[in-house]
Amino acid sequence: MKIIDAHMHYFNIEGFDELAKLxxxxxxxxxxxxxxxxxxxxxxVAMGNSDDAPCRFGGVAPRLINLGGEPFCETPYNQPDNVGYCLGVDSEAITPENAEKTAQEFEYYLQRDPHCVGIKFYMGYQNVYLYDARHEPLFELAKAYDVPVAMHSGETANHHGRLRYAHPLTVDEAASEHPDVRFVICHVGNPWIPDAIEVASKNENAFIDFSGLWEHRLTPKREQEIAAFRQYVRMWLEYHELWDKIMYGSDWPLVNIPDNIRNLGKIVPEEHWNEFYYENALRVYSRIQKLGQ
Incomplete structure (x- = not known):
């Protein structure tokens, strides 16, 4: 079975080495x-973490990825052929004055690197709503280059942000206003899972990735403890028959990959595994197809 991991991290951010060991x-x-x-x-598909990109046009530079080697600032790009990335957005730094120039900063990579496959927003970590007007030039850019917009949704890893910005219902606002842009609700909006599934069910252009639902190595005892959680998620997916809207994701290095594949396979029925693990990501992150996957 072929798998596309639609949400992982490829950067040596503080604490990641220790989490990987766990x-x-x-x-x-x-x-x-x-x-x-x-x-x-x-x-x-790696989510942008690094703040090392230079500003070329006077806007807010995108967050890139970097795990051994220089950030992706100049050609030739140094990522492996089987790793793409989403440009990360520092929403709080965008203003009405620099919003258009920020879109130029992002376009620089979308034009030059086929491995640049999407744009990632960090709602909850950034105290800005996804549908804020400052994001409009980036939505237009996503439409022009046919790449999806992914949004962090649900719980955050620290207490500094505000959860109201990370609620999956906020995606409904943006998806309704921009029907020609694909939106990805990351982490199934956990713990607002029914809300995330409803948004994806209602909006033809809204999708879900299943990254970050647990961490570390899952012991047999822990796998038993999350059995009811798995069944709860499956119940809502079966109710909405949402098999064409969901994508496998890991949030690596935070989780053991074999554990993650096995446990998410208990949520999604086997007859839908090919869609979940592979085909849906090819449609949503459509640039992957051009890379020969």
């Missing part, structure tokens, strides 16, 4: 490639 992994380029080979992961 998941029995090594947070490194080789560590990820070994995992891909062992688990049938043919492509992965």
């Amino acid at each position: 998941a029995d992994h090594e947070n490194s380029r080789k560590g990820w490639q070994d995992i891909c080979e062992a688990n049938g992961i043919v492509f992965s």
Whole structure:
């Protein structure tokens, strides 16, 4: 079975090395490639973390990815062929004065690098709503280059943000206003799972990734403890028959990959595994198809 990991991290951010060890992994380029080979992961989409990109046009530079080597600031790009990335948005730094120039900063990568496959917004970590007017030039850019907009939704890893900005219902506002842009609700909006599924059910252009639902290595005891949670998520998916809207994701290096694949396979019926693990991501992150996957 071929797998596309539609949500992982490819950066040595503080604490990631330690979290990777808790998941029995090594947070490194080789560590990820070994995992891909062992688990049938043919492509992965990394979310931008690094703030090292320079400003070229006077806007807010995008967050890129970097795990061993220089950030993706100049050609030739240094990521493996089987890793794409979403440009990360620092929403709080965008103003009416620099919004258009910020779109130019993002377009620089969308024009030059086929591995740039989407744009990532960090709602909840950034105290701005997804549908804020400052994001309009980036939505127009996503439409022009046919790439999706992914949004962090649900709980946050720290207490600094505000959860109201990360609620999946806020995606409904943006998706309704921009029917020609694909929106990805990351982490199934956990704990607002029914809300996220309803937004994806209502909006033809809204999708869900299943990353970050648990962390570390899942012991047999922990797998038993989350059995009711798995059944709860499956119940809502079956109710809405949402098999064409959901994508496999890991949030690596935060979780053990074999554990993650196995447990998400208990949420999604086997007859829908090919859609969930592979086909849906090809449609949503459509640039992957041009990379030969």
